[in-house]
Amino acid sequence: MKLMHLSDLHLGKNIFEESMIDDQRYILDVIIDIVIKRDIDVVMIAGDVYDKVVPSVEAVNLFSSFLTRLYKLGKKTFVIAGNHDSKDRLSFGNELFIDNGVFIEGVFNGKLRHEVLEDDYGNINIYMLPFVKPVDVRKYFLEESISTYNDAIKCIIDNTSVNLDERNIIMVHQFVTASGVDVLRSDSEVISLGGIDNVDVSNFSKFDYVAMGHVHGAQRLTRDTIRYAGSPLKYSFSEVNQKKSVPIIEFNDKNDISIELVSLKPIRDMRVIKGNISDLLDKKFYMLGNRDDYINAIVTDSDYVVDAIGKLRCVYKNILRLEYRNARTIISNDKINDDSSSVKEKSPLELFKSFYKEQNNIELDSKREKLVLRIIKEVSDETN
Ligand SMILES: [Mn+2]
Incomplete structure (x- = not known):
C-alpha cells in the first residue's frame, strides 16, 4: 500500500496580512498531481488543516474541493485535528463522509479510534489521535494521574490494544521529542514557553509508522518511520532555508516499509x-x-x-x-538578541513585566502585578 503523509496545511493563513490562498491552492494541485502520478492509495493529514478555529470561506471551500478530488480519484483520506483547528468544526459531517472514504477525527472521545485497511499483505491499522491537552484526556481516566501532555498521551496509548502482528500507523499532532535530538522549530508554530507540551517519542514504539504534524520543518525523529511531514509551504521567514517535501510511504510486509520524500515546489518561494x-x-x-x-x-x-x-x-x-x-542597527539588534535568548528562562510574570514596561515606559505596580499573577494562574490551570 502507498500512503502519503501531509500535515500543517494551515489553509487560510495570512502572512504579514497577505492571503496565501493562491499559493495554497497551487500546492494542493501539486499534491493531487503527485497522488495521481505515484498512484497513492491513502492520504493522511496529521492536523492543522486550517490556520484558525474559524477559517475563512476560501479556506473551507479549498479543503472541501481537495477532499472531493481525492474521493473522485478513489483515494482514502484520513484527517485529525491540530491545535489550530476547531475540533468540533473539523468534525462536521464526519460520520456521513466515512462511506466515501473520508475519515475525520477532530475530538478525542476517550478511546483512540482506529480504522482497518486491507491489502495483499493483510491489515493496516490506522490510529487517529487528534490534538489533545491533558484536560481533554483527564476526564476519561479519572483514576489516573494526568498532569502533563506526556502523561495524557501515555495514558491513551496504554489503554489502547495494538495487534503487533499487524501493520500499525498512528497519526498524531503533538510536540513529540526525543532526548538527545534537537527538533528544528519555526516561528510559524505555536511554541509553548518552557516546552511543557512535549511528548516523548517512546510512547509510540508500538507503531510501524508515526505520521506527525505540528512542527513545520520536515524531519525524522529517532527512525525514518517516525517523522514530521512539515508544512507544504514556508509560513515564516524562519523557514527560508527549509526544503518542503511530502513523504510517501510504501508499506508491504510488516518489516518492508520504505519512505521517499518528494519535494514540493511552490508557485512563489x-x-x-x-x-x-x-x-x-x-x-x-x-x-x-x-x-x-x-x-x-x-x-x-x-x-x-x-x-x-x-x-x-x-x-x-x-x-x-x-x-x-x-x-x-547591528549594535541595537545585538541588544535585542541578548534579550530573546533569555526568554525561555523567564517566568510568564517576568515576561509580562518586561512587555508592560516596553509598552508603557513604567514598571508594573504591585496591585497590577497581583492581578496579572491571578490571570496567569487561571489560564495555566485551564490549559493544563
Ligand atoms: Mn501547525
Missing part, C-alpha cells in the same frame, strides 16, 4: 535578499530569481534610504519585510 539598495534594484541581480517571491529585504546602506520599501516594491511586488543592517 519565500527568501531573503541582502545588499545595498542600488544592488537590490539592479536588473543583473533581480533577474537571478523570481521577482514574485515573498521577500524579506535586508538593506545594508549606512544612510537611511527614502521610501526604500516603495522602491523595492516596484521590482519585488511581494516584498513583506524590510530591515536595515548597518553599523548602527
Whole structure:
C-alpha cells in the first residue's frame, strides 16, 4: 500500500496580512498531481488543516474541493485535528463522509479510534489521535494521574490494544521529542514557553509508522518511520532555508516499509535578499530569481534610504519585510538578541513585566502585578 503523509496545511493563513490562498491552492494541485502520478492509495493529514478555529470561506471551500478530488480519484483520506483547528468544526459531517472514504477525527472521545485497511499483505491499522491537552484526556481516566501532555498521551496509548502482528500507523499532532535530538522549530508554530507540551517519542514504539504534524520543518525523529511531514509551504521567514517535501510511504510486509520524500515546489518561494539598495534594484541581480517571491529585504546602506520599501516594491511586488543592517542597527539588534535568548528562562510574570514596561515606559505596580499573577494562574490551570 502507498500512503502519503501531509500535515500543517494551515489553509487560510495570512502572512504579514497577505492571503496565501493562491499559493495554497497551487500546492494542493501539486499534491493531487503527485497522488495521481505515484498512484497513492491513502492520504493522511496529521492536523492543522486550517490556520484558525474559524477559517475563512476560501479556506473551507479549498479543503472541501481537495477532499472531493481525492474521493473522485478513489483515494482514502484520513484527517485529525491540530491545535489550530476547531475540533468540533473539523468534525462536521464526519460520520456521513466515512462511506466515501473520508475519515475525520477532530475530538478525542476517550478511546483512540482506529480504522482497518486491507491489502495483499493483510491489515493496516490506522490510529487517529487528534490534538489533545491533558484536560481533554483527564476526564476519561479519572483514576489516573494526568498532569502533563506526556502523561495524557501515555495514558491513551496504554489503554489502547495494538495487534503487533499487524501493520500499525498512528497519526498524531503533538510536540513529540526525543532526548538527545534537537527538533528544528519555526516561528510559524505555536511554541509553548518552557516546552511543557512535549511528548516523548517512546510512547509510540508500538507503531510501524508515526505520521506527525505540528512542527513545520520536515524531519525524522529517532527512525525514518517516525517523522514530521512539515508544512507544504514556508509560513515564516524562519523557514527560508527549509526544503518542503511530502513523504510517501510504501508499506508491504510488516518489516518492508520504505519512505521517499518528494519535494514540493511552490508557485512563489519565500527568501531573503541582502545588499545595498542600488544592488537590490539592479536588473543583473533581480533577474537571478523570481521577482514574485515573498521577500524579506535586508538593506545594508549606512544612510537611511527614502521610501526604500516603495522602491523595492516596484521590482519585488511581494516584498513583506524590510530591515536595515548597518553599523548602527547591528549594535541595537545585538541588544535585542541578548534579550530573546533569555526568554525561555523567564517566568510568564517576568515576561509580562518586561512587555508592560516596553509598552508603557513604567514598571508594573504591585496591585497590577497581583492581578496579572491571578490571570496567569487561571489560564495555566485551564490549559493544563
Ligand atoms: Mn501547525
